[in-house]
Amino acid sequence: MLKRFVLKPLLYLSLLVLLLLICGLAYRSYTQIQVERSTAITTAGGIESLETVEVRGDTQWIYVRGHDRSNPVLLYLHGGPGMTELPIARSFGLELEKHFTVVHWDQRGSGKSRTRDLSASELTIDSYVQDVLALTNYLRERFGQDKIFLVGHSWGSLLGVLSVRDHPQLYHAYVGVGQIANIADNERLSLDYVRDVARTRGNSTAQRELAAVDPLQYGEDIAQLQVQRKWLYLFGGGFRGIGILELVWLYVASPEYSLLDLRRLLTGSNALPTAMWSEVMAVDLVRDANEFALPVYFLGVDTTTTRRRSWPGTIWGL
Structure with missing residues (x-):
């Protein structure tokens, strides 16, 4: 009698958890479909392509979006290391896609590109800069453009500054978002x-x-x-105009990311900072990168990045 008294509530609880899980996955799938439809690029000369590329012997993912493939190419470098922003490509910067062919990239060991453990020789700032340059040259050749635009966010701004400092001839201009100077x-x-x-x-x-x-x-x-x-x-020092739960939902509801990809993202965003922190802490761009041979722009603290609404009830216009 006591055994039945204990097991019955546990059974009900298990069924409730299972039901909530099924509902959550179904809602995620529904949202992904709506997001994909509402942000699809349908112009005749447009491009919307999620694909793999070989970057210095490593298979990595890029997501290319633009209303006219003849527009200038803009390569976006995400933060981290390991904190890819490809899953939220449809939520931020859609206006850019009208004027540029925007290339979102999961860097080595990050997100969809994290299919193996990286060697020590790969876990250096210089290795990532070499990846930036290799991908830059691939995009220049693919789209037939002598130069491209480069945007770096946070960790990506470190890679961006070092790339344009040493190879300004490859870029029209550089834009730093949340620019790193001295870690x-x-x-x-x-x-x-x-x-x-x-x-x-x-x-x-x-x-x-x-x-x-x-x-x-x-x-x-x-x-x-x-x-x-x-x-x-x-304490409000991380994000402005968006809550952490809303941001998490943008990642979870991304049509470009599977649950396995989300797991890879979490793994990389923990492993890469740990492996590279000592080198990153020694960075001083004020000392090492204070002159440039191309236009350089920084988005300031009062600059707002627009986005589509995303929280349940206002998801992409729903």
């Missing part, structure tokens, strides 16, 4: 910010957790970085 200073200021907010608000939990954080140790202990970023987002 050590950046992390120190970011940690100071969350500690100050925690102290001002009297948040004892945040103060206790942040007291144990040391940016120099992020490479050996990724959990410290995760603690700092958690409070950064909770």
Whole structure:
């Protein structure tokens, strides 16, 4: 009797969890279809292609979108390392696709491109810069253009600056978004910010957790970085105009990403910063990249990036 009393609620709970899972997957599939339809490129000369390319011996994924394939090519370098932005290509920058052929790219070991563990020789800034240059030359040849535009976000802005510094002849211009200059200073200021907010608000939990954080140790202990970023987002220093849950939903509902791809994204976004942190912390672009032989632009702190609405109830106009 007691056994039946215990097992029956467990059975109901299991069935409820299973039902919620099925409903969640069904809603995800429905949303993916709606997103794909509402953002499809239908112009006669347009291009919309998710494909693999060989980049210095490694199979990597790119997603090309544009209303006219004769438009200038724009290569977008995502942040991280490992935090691909290909899944949210349909949510941000759709206006760009009217004027450029935009190439979104899952870098080596990131997202869809993470099909194996990387060797130590691949886990260097220079290796990633060489990938940028190789992909640049591939795009120049494919689209018959002498130069392309380069946009770098966060970690991608580090790769972008180094690429255009050494090879300005390949690019019309460079645009930095969330531009990196000095990583050590950046992390120190970011940690100071969350500690100050925690102290001002009297948040004892945040103060206790942040007291144990040391940016120099992020490479050996990724959990410290995760603690700092958690409070950064909770205190409003991470995103403006979009919540973290809404951003997560954009990734989950991406037509270009399977559940396996999402798992690869999570794996890469944890593994790559850990492996490369020591080298990244030594970066000082103020010292090493302060002159350029091409136009360079930076999106400032007050610049807004437009997006399509995405949260349930307002998903892409639904």
